[in-house]
Amino acid sequence: QVQLVQSGAEVKKPGASVKVSCKTSGYTFSDYYMHWVRQAPGQGLEWMGWMHPNAGGTHYSEKFQGRITMTWDTSINTAYMELSGLASDDTAIYYCARGGGPGSYPFGYWGRGTLVTVSS
Amino acid sequence: ETVLTQSPGTLSLSPGERATLSCRASQSVTSTYLAWFQQKPGQAPTLLIYGASSRATGIPDRFSGSGSGTDFTLTISRLEPEDFAVYYCQQYHYSPFTFGGGTKVEIK
Numbered sequence A: 001q002v003q004l005v006q007s008g009a010e011v012k013k014p015g016a017s018v019k020v021s022c023k024t025s026g027y028t029f030s031d032y033y034m035h036w037v038r039q040a041p042g043q044g045l046e047w048m049g050w051m052h053p054n055a056g057g058t059h060y061s062e063k064f065q066g067r068i069t070m071t072w073d074t075s076i077n078t079a080y081m082e083l084s085g086l087a088s089d090d091t092a093i094y095y096c097a098r099g100g101g102p103g104s105y106p107f108g109y110w111g112r113g114t115l116v117t118v119s120s
Numbered sequence B: 001e002t003v004l005t006q007s008p009g010t011l012s013l014s015p016g017e018r019a020t021l022s023c024r025a026s027q028s029v030t031s032t033y034l035a036w037f038q039q040k041p042g043q044a045p046t047l048l049i050y051g052a053s054s055r056a057t058g059i060p061d062r063f064s065g066s067g068s069g070t071d072f073t074l075t076i077s078r079l080e081p082e083d084f085a086v087y088y089c090q091q092y093h094y095s096p097f098t099f100g101g102g103t104k105v106e107i108k
Helices: none
Strands: A004-007 A010-012 A016-027 A034-039 A044-054 A058-059 A068-075 A077-085 A093-098 A112-120 B005-008 B011-013 B020-031 B034-039 B046-050 B063-076 B086-091 B103-107
Touching: A004 A093, A010 A016, A010 B020, A016 A034, A016 A093, A016 A112, A034 A068, A044 A068, A044 B086, A058 A068, A077 A093, B011 B020, B020 B034, B020 B086, B020 B103, B034 B063, B046 B063, B063 B086
Parallel strands: A010 A112, B011 B103
Antiparallel strands: A004 A016, A016 A077, A034 A044, A034 A093, A044 A058, A068 A077, A093 A112, B005 B020, B020 B063, B034 B046, B034 B086, B086 B103
């Protein structure tokens, strides 16, 4: 079955960077988009961008341009999202969510989320 | 950016009642790229509806989606106790892919 397992919670100081991982199994990693979505405490959902291993591409929300990097390692079927220049309002749960691919609709599978806390 | 406005913000209903949730887009969205999610406290969102009206795998048929253009609706025909949660619409037609602000369905 499809699984997305995210890395553990992080505490970072303002100005630092964080790198969250999303290890996948149960499907052909390279054939599907992967999205990242975040949710600040008590707030709604915010889409950050997508990556596609086979296409070798990424697309980021303009809001995060310049400080977000999505990468992947196909040898271990893992996606990464790195966010730099952290500020207190980056405190949120960060989710990976599988996007569309062969015979499948997007956002059907999500990781359980990684809490990133930014605090001095 | 395509703004999605969900209404009402909170819906207070009793089990067995019908719930009707609205999602209005600031510009026309192709139905293919409109989704609905359910989120319970402490959990990741769960996809309910994609393509505006298609139920995701395993979603009960009491959930239905409809609409086109700028107006979309999620209907829960008869609320079960496990349906009390927050619901979000999302468009993935235009970048950035945006979510509505959510509708909380609470027990009356």
